[in-house]
Amino acid sequence: MNAPAAAATATATLHTGSLRPRARSHRLGIGHWRRVLRLGIKSLWAHRLRSLLTVLGIVFGVCSVIAMLAIGEGASYEAQEQLKSLGSQNIILRSIKPAEDQKVSESGSRQNYTLTYGLKEVDVRRIRSTVPGIEAVVPGRIIRDFAWNVRYRVDCEIVGTVSWYPEMRNHPVMKGRFFTDREYDGKENVCVIGAEMVERLFPFEQALGGSVRVGRSYFKVVGVMAPRPRLPATAGGGDNSATTVHRMFIPLSTARTHYGEILFKRRSGSFESERVELHEVTVKVDELDRVRTVAAAIEDILKFDRKKKDYDMLVPLELLKRAEETRRLFNIVLGSIAAISLLVGGIGIMNIMLATVTERTREIGVRRALGARRADIITQFVAEATMLSAAGGLLGVLLGVSIPWVVTATAGMKTIITWWSLALSFGISAIVGIAFGLYPATRAAQMDPVEALRHE
Amino acid sequence: MNYVLAVDELRKTYRMGPVTVEALRGVSFGIEPGEFISIMGPSGCGKSTLLSLLGCLDRPTTGRYFLGGDDVSQLDDDTLSDIRGTRIGFVFQSYNLVQQLSVVENIEVPLFYQGISEAECRTRAEDLARRVGLGHRLEHKPFELSGGQQQRVAIARALVNEPLLILADEPTGNLDSKSGVEILEIFDALHGQGKTVVLVTHDDKVAERANRVIRLKDGVVESDLRKTR
């Protein structure tokens, strides 16, 4: 090309090139973002160890949030299932031995002393006739005795009750059937045993159709109850709630004929006798939102002719509400911990990004000299910070998912990983990247290109 | 007359607390298309300052600067970025390649900021890499290359956006004489193709290749000589 021609070309360029920059829409295109991300990956990969260490804060933050939520969720789910299994429309009354009487009977003359306490048939009648909104009442007697099958023995609670017990208590029969009203009326020797008892009493034979001996009477097994979730210690209020209680159900009428009213207990050489009419009364309320008022009314009736409190009232609905409250509190605490750990992780990222910006001052200068706008520099560093924290979030999710799995496998605890906990913790970690990457990126973009190029 | 660029009474004052340094104190000249200009002068006379003003990296304190017919002396930052990206090619003394990028990727950088498609970026970058003799090193990283090779990558990068003006600040300052000569031959060739080149140097041998030498002293033009060939 000769000189005049070159001049002509240059001149042509001079007057066509407009000062208003070209269309900038490319900065919004998918392709552009893909390249920005690829560039970020290259820079992060150039310092892999540093990137990994930076991200650990986020990893552990996210991981612990997911794991803790999963464990908490699992625990509260179990507690709720247990409470629900008691029936949320139910009010459960139990007889308990008054604490002071126990002392008297221990120190005083034990021989002819019969301790009378607990719920009575008359209480049930009174409740039935005066409290509105009651759908059904299930009385129950509980006798502690050994159940035998030849030489297999189980220490169990023999529950004398009525035929509609299973529906009332949400405790289904797994095999066979519950006893019928006819069997009740006929005071027949039939029983329904708990699933946990089957393997103990009938290790080698069919339980259904077999018979269980209690004392001198034999009871025909007509059904097996479904296994029960164990009651949490707080819900039961009892002392043995942590261990499995074996229960065997017989008609209340049968129980009355066999055991009478007074129970004898042999205790270290001397006898002790107790008179308890009913050990357990389950009241079913017809509507869910009347449970509370009915419970209050029952409490009033029972208090009326008692000097000492010899019963215990369990309202599963109330407990459920309390469990819900506890769970909410737990989630708030967890949320704060999560926020703090992600904040710490974010500060770690900011710290490293600031160092990176200083370290790459020259690169920033060069890019500016080659046509990068301030926004391009911001984009680049924010993208890096975001990728860093998002990668941390992803790692955290993977770890956080595996920890509950390990907990379930080793400790046998139920864990529930909710989708929202994954989405939330991952989303927050990505946002943390943007938030904490923004300041270093702005610092980078504000640098004077000439200064940046001179930087050593 | 057509000028690629023209500067008029360009001044640059640095203020550092109470002290002010006048790096440039009224510089005026014009550059015609296709000129190969060498800027010389003692250290601290304002050569680099002038070059960064010509490259739109900085704004003059006062004075006007016409580039391609437009006054660009007081434009906003984004517009200056775009002008650098489209009209100017920089070659630095210390190469200034991006370390984590390969040879082609380094050459692509100016095109990336202009939103040119990936495929076109790649073909243009590879083409230029071949033209500076690095066709066999496309995927190498800067630290795997010699100084001379790195500077050739930098020249390819400066050319990739087909600029109006190529600015070089002591491009051979870090090189041994043999690679220095190789680099200068590339500039010669560019001049031969009609490109406009402004090159800052301390070296008279380098300056000999230019068709015009502007000497600065204490921030003013001391002499401005055109060679008549």
Ligand SMILES: Nc1ncnc2c1ncn2[C@@H]1O[C@H](COP(=O)(O)OP(=O)(O)OP(=O)(O)O)[C@@H](O)[C@H]1O
């Ligand atoms: N950012 C700045 N702040 C303050 N003073 C500056 C700045 N940049 C340059 N100067 C001053 O401006 C003057 C010109 O500097 P410049 O870098 O342009 O010199 P130079 O001719 O390129 O020198 P050399 O040949 O050593 O590269 C010097 O006195 C320098 O100290």
Ligand SMILES: [Mg+2]
């Ligand atoms: Mg200099």
